[in-house]
Amino acid sequence: MKAIAVFPGTKEVQVVEHPEPQIERPEQVKLRLLEVGVCGTDRHICAQAFGSPPAHSDYLILGHEALAEVVAVGDAVTHLQPGDLVVPEVRRPCADPSCRACQAEHQDFCQTGTYTERGIKELHGYMAEYVVDDARFLHPAPKELRQVAVLTEPLTIAEKALDQALQIQRRLPWQTSAATSTEPGRGLSAVVLGAGPIGLLGAMLFVIQGFDTYVYSRAQAPNEKADIVTAIGATYISSETTPIEELTQQVKQIDLVYEAMDAAPMAIEIIQHLNRNGIFIFTSGTNPRQPYGIDSAATLHNLTPLNQVIIGTVNAGPATFTSAIEHLGVFQQRWPSILPNLITERHPMQRASEVLLKKPGGIKHVVTIA
Template sequence: MTTTPHTMKAAVLHAIRDVRIEERPIPPVRPGHVRVRIRTVGVCGSDVHYFTHGRIGPFVVESPIILGHESMGVIEDIGEGVKHLQPGDRVTLEPGYPCRTCECCKSGRYNLCPEMTFMATPPVNGAFVEHLEWPADFVFRVPDSVSDDAAALIEPLAVGVWSVQRGGVKPGDAIVVYGAGPIGCTTLQAAKTAGATTLIAVDLEEYRLDLIRELGATHTINARHEDVLARIREITRRNLPESHSGADVVFETAGNLRTCQQSMLAARPGGVVVLVGLPPNPQVELDLVAAASREVDIRGIFRYANCYPAALRLVEEGRVNLDRMVTHRYPLDQAGEALSFADEFKHVSMKVMVDV
């Protein structure tokens, strides 16, 4: 496809498994915004879900939409009033911006803003494009030592950082991560930086367990072949009776019915369960008596708030490895193939990138 000086290529989802490369106008730059020449974008599980199902809960693809929200690029133009960025800066884009004036925003929980605008969530277009315009206060300069891939993957790391904050992970804690996918990997690494010393990962795929072990897991459990709860209790028993063994904090990142149920039992009495993944059916049967009688705190997370600066510092200081998570890449012209691969080959891949 040949574009004019005023147009760009975009990968547009028209229907389930129907991605087309189209010519779209290059967006102008509004005051307080910047325009970024996108370099690379990570394929997220939510992108794959829109690609394969056309919806996530109440968010339904009713008209053509551009997917992709884990992005980085180079600033090519700035709008009036932008002081902290300039053309040529390598940047990562936080994909959601709020109203900035509601109670949630003013209290620092802007991720709960009722007027949130979030990339690649219907009807908002995302980053599978050559040029993207975005509010400057949600665009962050990337240190020279941080690669393009890692800069794009600051987004899933922000999820991990927020999950660990919500879970209240402390030095010396034992944590369990259900699901050794990209969010499981970033959450486990974030927990390690917070001081957790026993880091247990649970998954069905040996490939992903091997990789998360490289990233810091001290123990891995293959749920196909092992009794997960028995292994967690064995690992965390310490000097306690078996009834009081379990993890201090359990992160459910798989979005699976069975792991949601099991996570309540994997936490020790007085422990915390953080629900990170979203199961396809929101009605999940849980043993609330077991959770309540053991005073297990159940906490949800929704995206993140004020996590990008911390996430960037963790990567810059070498305390989190995002580059190792990248396993496959496709050009923008093959964005549909990238989504298909990410859907069908989880057993041999971790993070698929689209190079723009």
């Protein structure tokens, strides 16, 4: 079968012939891949910033944002059948029996760091015609979401961030009363940093949770991302025309910041403008080799007197995939003509290397497998 692989030695990305996998254990499922999204992680792997092939393989099959169709199931699989659409998880638990996180199916919090990840770390990914996977890592998606379910995995990043924020804010019981249980963001403002797929999907999630949502991103409006932000009822603010001081005047109180922009200096400066009891969530991380010349005392000055929390979050656990699929359904109903616009272009497998090695404009690029 055909697959798209990166060769770490040469940084080459090419279509390879790879043995078609077969079901070997009763709990396994064979999948035919439909589409796989491309993101910054894939591009970092191709540039050899990180990622590693499985042991004894010269290459790593790429792809972790997948949508697939079940073609066959092992004897022990009861919740899936051929024809079902599924979204697979990315991270797989480590083998260390003392890792309580992995033992509890929270491998996104793995304590040993010896987890594996499909298409990233020591396991082949989903840019292949067929894959065999354990049923417990597969999440059924309704057929109505066929055109957008490839966005599930990037949405899980926002789902986990929101879940972490809501768990932290249980410290404020007056805000998590029955009145706000369906819209926990009511009366609060959220600022999303960045208008890439993870930022825009996060903005959609914050809007449906009742947050007064702002997206702060580089490009001046009008542009296609700003149009999406406005259409979902959020406010787009360009950092080119609105410096951070003016942003804080416009938003008034920044209760939650969801960082998804890979621009640490700006993000860190915004920490200084966080509201009382506010939360700042990093999802993209910072580059340790790039000094920012930031006044760390000023950055952390308000943390204690204003009860603020700064957290980092990576990857997503099983429950987060379930809620992401559910919320994509909500987005689809609420914004049927907007949600599909997050997918800029679909590319055949033969053209995948162009999308992986360059960064084309637009929002989400997807490789069509079948």
